[in-house]
Every structure is written in C-alpha cells, then in structure tokens.
Amino acid sequence: MIAYVDTIESFYNASTYSYDVNEGRTTANTPEEYEKLRRFFGWILAATIQDTFKCTTRWAQYTGTYPLRKHFKSRFPALNVHQRNDPVATDTVFSDTPAVDNGSTCAQIFVGTESLVTDAYGIKSDGKFVATLEVNIRKRGAMSKLISDRAKAQVSNKALDILRNYVIDDWQSEPYHKHQNPAERRYQTVKQYTMVFLISLVRLLKPGYLPYRMLSTC
DSSP states (O other): OHHHHHHHHHHHHSTTEEEETTTTEEEESSTHHHHHGGGGTTTOOHHHHHHHHHTOOOOSOOOOOSSOOOOSSOSSGGGSSOEEOSOEEEEEEEOSSOOTTTOOOEEEEEEETTTOOEEEEEESSGGGHHHHHHHHHHHHOEESEEEEOOOTGGGSHHHHHHHHHTTOEEEEOOTTOGGGOHHHHHHHHHHHHHHHHHHHHHHHSOTTSHHHHHHHTO
C-alpha cells in the first residue's frame, strides 16, 4: 500500500503533469503519460484514464504521513459538504414593512444561475449575510462560485473565510451595472409570483374575514 501511494504520488508530482489551481484538476502534458498510468487503473484504455483526469478534482492534498491514520471525516472542510456544481448569485432586498412572524425587514436571496433554484431567508439586517450563506451551503451544498454586487457584508472577511474553507470562487458585478447580477432579474420573477399568490388567496377568502381585509390592502 505504501509503495503504491509513493509511486502514484511520484506520477502526480512529476514535471510531466500540470495542476490547474483554479480548476483543481491535474492533466498530463503528453499522451504517453496516461499510458504509464494504465497499470494503476486495471489496464484500462489510456483514453479512459484521460477522461477520468478531466472529471476529477484535487482540492485537497495528500499529507503522506505514516503510519496511516483512520479519519472518519476529512480534515479539509470542502470535502465534508456536498458540492453543488452551480454558480449562485445573491442579493439583499429590503422592505419598509416588517414581517408579521419575525419582524424581518429584508431578505437574502440565493439563485442558482444554471438550475434557477431560488432560496430566500428573512433577516433583520444585511449583517446576517454570513449566517444565511452558511445555511444555504448546509441545505444545498457548496456552490462553485458566489456572484454578488460587492456589498460590504458580502465581501467581508468572514464571508471570504467561508469561501476559502469551502474552495468557492467569487465574482462581483461592476458598480451601477445591476444587470450583471442574475439575482436582480430573478427577484422580479419571485415578486411577480408572490403577488399572484396573494391575489389568489384574497379571492379564496370570504370578504368578512380579517385576513381578507388585511390582504386586500396590500
């Protein structure tokens, strides 16, 4: 086992292989190097090994300490959460009327740019962005990239620490260019369907009910 690990590590660390830090992938500089790795992969075709390298990431490095120790959880936080292969855009929306249930005056929206999965978390100030980010990662998984509009809470040191721990890329839109943040457009859709839901609810209630009078004034 130790000899196998040392040998395969020497292949990975050889000068004939290149490691892309941004993509987290290792590729061979020449096709002949994949042929040398066939004995480590049950003598499958070299082309299959090349495709395997393209689909495999190396966000964590092997420490190589002996004797080998048993770990029930990885020491790298990025390996302990589900990886959501989807860039996520986020934005904070504010309201002049507090929520009835918890008094929230704003909400943090997370939108998957490819899946369009949308999550909204009620908060009382934009300083709770870090808490909502952690909840979204816990529920949905670590996104591949976080897109924001460079708000102070979204580029704070606490937020950057979370992005570093889970190896999440980040991107911020330019000032006065709201169209670069997909969450801005998605929020319009969320608001539209919310109003449709409220109007439908008003029509289902009887005029004498208190909820009817409350919703009809919205």
